Amino acid sequence: MTNTGSQIIKAIEAAWRTIQRKNADVAEVVVVTGSGFHGKNPKWAHFWPGRWTQDEEGKEGADINFVDQITKGMPELFVSGELLGLPGRRIMQTLLHEAAHSLNHTRGEHGTNINGRHNKTFVKAANELGLIWPEGKEPHGSIGFSQVEITDETAKKYEKTIEKLEAARLAFLADGRRAEKGQSFGGNGKTGRTTGQGGGDGGSGRGRGARGGSRGGKRIYAVCGCETPDAFPITPGRLERGAIICGDCDEPFRPREDADAA
Template sequence: MTVPKGAPGREGTRLISALEKCWAAIQAQHPEVPHVLFVSGTGIPKRGTEKPRRSKDAPRRQQLVTRGHHWADRWALAEDEGRLAELFIAGETVRDGGQAILQTALHEAAHALAHVRGIQDTAKGDARWHRREFAQLAREVGLQPPAKSAKPLGFSNCTLPEATLKKYAAVVRQLDGAALPALGTDEEQAETEPPETTPPGGGSTNGKRQTIECGCKPRRRIHVTPKILKGGGILCAVCTKPFTDPTAEAAQGDDELTGISHQPEPPAPDAAPTAELPHPRPGELAAEGDSSMRMQP
């Protein structure tokens, strides 16, 4: 692990302080933009958080890296001092430098203005979808919204015009020169995450139940999830025998009938002696149409 120069314990303070200075510069240009409380972290969504698909053949919902977000009135201040919005800037955004930080901060400033003015700038059913009202606010704070909305984010993907970049040039230089702590590349983050495991049957077993039965006559059956079954045996209160998977028992019975053994074969000797078979006599050659195996040409 690389130890940063200076005071390592103050790296978080330096990061938040730099973000607050950037926000103050935006407020100087747009006084209506409110105060916020900055937080940071990874913008990469956690595994397993996406909504379950209705069919295993249905496409997965696209997972997007969160560059930042504005959460109105999330933080409570001291008694009778009101609340502050949360403004999140991802560590991956910080990694991309001052221009990326400024562009994300301006994007969230547009959301902050929408809250102050009581404007619905995202869809009620899906907060990811940015409405045309957001595009107007983004243009007001200096961003260039897309000409048309696009799935899955609507008018979200704004760009940073050259005129706005010149206006905040000093802010960008300060952010780049601060050498702020940031998160690594997406590939580096992926290496630290455990690999996804796929059950033998293919696909997820979450929520799928299997039938197990006891030794009663007639047999009593219950339905449980694989997770419950792996947690320990379940005993029947009537016959006192454990509930088992009938399909597994049937497969074992078929193996016994066919003579299939699941025991590992003993290792072959290193140098087993071989004997050369005698050549068959002309009368012993297999007749045409017999059941012997033939190699295909």
């Protein structure tokens, strides 16, 4: 057994801590990795608020029920193995993108709509972190202003961190290099929002509209985990493409009949 995987995670965690030191509103996260290109919703990364429940047991004065634990859950920062095959500067760009989603979440802002379309509220947070929307570029039809880019000034600011990300690239999934050349993916974000919340970089560009899917136009009703959820119509195919997270309870929307059964 090698420690390759743990070294990769440590490098990402260290990069995230560096971002936090420069930006106090960037949240603590649980870092995970894996393939981001194995399903119908390719993504480089995502930021998923409340994904991990913290263990409050044993803390002084703790009187935590299950709902409280979910409310206090830590966000997940997923970084795809495909992204790790790209240059350190490109990895840093995606980490800053996800940090922008974290800023939006911390401040109670919605940087994306329910279909994962990134808006100018997201761009404003991205600007704070040293990312810019290319001048004259039109927003993407489904993921909006997702494709913000790292500036030379920001890359210089994080030069040592980028070098460490390069050095820690001990193993990666090769599909990312082909994806980077062949098509563009958004930048996942989860903040009211979809996972894939963008997040982390998320549109597939495979001919599906923002609300569409491969199953045609028939819609079902989806609900979240709120005590009195508001059901909304959506195609089954859209739900399969990636989780849609409620901005209030941070729970994924699912078909209403599934929720009733649970």
